Amino acid sequence: MTAAEWEEAWTDGGRRAVHIGDVADFNAQFIPQTPAARRRAHHYSCLAAFYTPHPAALLLPGEPEAEWTAWLARELAWDPVELHTGLADEHTTVRGALAARPALQNRVDRLGLPVRTWGRTEGPGLEAVHRFESKAASHELFARTAAAGHPGILVPRQQPAASPRHAARLLAARARRGETAVLKAHHGVxxxxxxxxxxxxxxxxxxxxxxxxxxxxTRVLPPGGLLVEEYVPGRGRLRNLTFDAVIADDGSVHPVGTAVMHLDGTSYQGATTGPGAVPPRAAATARAFGLAVGAELVRAGHRGWYDIDFVTDPAGRLAPTEANLRLTGPAVAFVLRARLDAVHGPGHRVRTLDRLPLGARLPQQALLAHLAGLAERCARFGVRLLPTIPTASWDELLPTVGVALAARTPEPQAALDALDAAEAVVRAAGEALADPFDAVGPDGARPS
Structure with missing residues (x-):
């Protein structure tokens, strides 16, 4: 099976790459970085393992067990991956660690391989990232693009608030009319x-x-300017969609695909992609609009990954809500699908679940043993389980785990049903860790 055009563009013709888990570094350009926020971003940086289909080296802020990458290597047929872990804590960043460790930076340079990061933090194209990561600037781009003629696209009305008082007046006016409002900071992740x-x-x-x-x-919204946006009622399972694409160094735009995003309120939790995940008509609408937006991003100087997020209204129209000029959670699902298709045959549907709650804190060895048992149970549905974020299981405030589930059957709905069944098993098992009789580690002791 030959690689898709986006894979060729993203991997420089199929080359392995050095992946740097610098989620916190990217976020720090736009949102306040409390120790708790930086800790969460460092956990999320485990997704660096999936920036491209076949990594050569991983530089991570946390300290995942070597058993984790060994598991991934077996399932994804990776050649040996060079690991550099424990590079940062809740008070430091990965870029800071690299600056303080010239020997490590020299090692990365000597590998002579492409370097992939969560998003651009320096160099050419940074101006475009800073501009269109703004939800006000992206909204203006969406409105201009839709005006050129894109059937099936509905751009929500948006009003900037000059001050908190102005935001309150706009919100109060909508409430008096019986309207729900979406309140947005200019930047967020x-x-x-x-x-x-x-x-x-x-x-x-x-x-x-x-x-x-x-x-x-309560820090739901950061300090600074606010945007008051029209609320678009959703449409069931297909309420939240995303379109992803890659802009190559030569400025060509390569569509990656569409996915269904899973949200808890406004908080991103994961995504599902693959044949049948998004109906063809909605996928085509998202693709046409996303490629037109991509052409504008090319002219602005952006190179690399980007996505457009949509809300589907009851009539089936897609309302673009934000642009992300970086890798995102759904990108992991696309990359995993590409690798699984290449290694195990085409036709995979992949669902990522980034923040599954655990009923008790688990050290990584106990977590991986827990997941190994779940992998056997998921296999009965024809579903492959891969651990994606193992370091958050010991978090003091909210222990979680990230996993990816993959199914490959000729019938799309059968695959999606299998993913639903496997997800239910994984969720229930995580919650059951709170049971003092069930939540025991490999040594028979109950995790704290």
Whole structure:
């Protein structure tokens, strides 16, 4: 099976790459970096293992067990991967670690391989990233692109608020009309910086100004300017879609695909991609619009991965909500699907679940043993389980785990049903760790 055009463009013709887990470094350009936020970003950096289909080296802030990458290597037919882990903590960044370790930077340079990061933090193209990661600038781009003629696209109305008082007045006016509003910071990641507010929310808080103060105090929204956007009612399973593409160094745009995103409120949790995941008509609409947006990004100087996120309204129209000029959670699903198709045959449907709650904290060895048992259970449905984020299982505030589930059957719906069944098993097993009789480690001791 030959690689898709986007793979050729993204991997420089199929070359292996050095992957740097610098999620926190990228985020720091746009959102406040508290120790807790940086810790979460460092966990998420485990997804660096899946920046490209066949990594040569991984540089990670956390310290995942070597058993984790060995598991991935077996399933994905990787050649040996050079590991550099434990590079940062909740007070430091990966880029800072590289600057302080010239020998490590020299090692990366000597490998002579492409280097892939979560997103651009320096160099050519950074201006485009800073410009269009803004939800105000991306909205203006969407409106301009849609005006050129894109049937099936509905750009939500958006109003910038000049001050918190102005935001409160706009929110109050929508509430009086019985309208739900989407309040957005100019920048945010993974749902941080976005809140969906109903008229009932405004009333319960004692008014719009009181509600905004509450959101600021609980850090749902960061300080700074706000955008008040029209709320688009969703459409069931297909409410949240994404289109991903790669812009090559020569400026050519290569579509990667569409996926269904899984959200908890406004918080991104994972994605499903593969044949049948997104209906052809919606996929074609997202692709046509996404490629037109990509052409604008090319002219602005962006090179690399980007995606456009959409909300599907009850009539089936797609409402673009934000652009991401970087890798994203769904990118992992696309890359894994490409590798699984190449190694095990075409036709995989892949579902990533990045933040599955665990009922108890687990050290990594116990977590991997737990997941190994689940992998056997998932195999009964014809589903392959891969651990993607193992380091968050010992988090003191919210222990979680990231996994990917993959199914390959001729019938799309059968594969999606198998993924649903496997997800239910994995979720239930994670929650069951809270049971003092079931939640025991390999040595028979209950995790703390």
């Amino acid at each position: 993974g749902g941080y910086g976005t809140a969906v507010l109903t008229p009932q929310d405004v009333t319960a808080a004692g008014g719009a100004r009181a509600l905004l103060r509450e959101l600021a105090a």
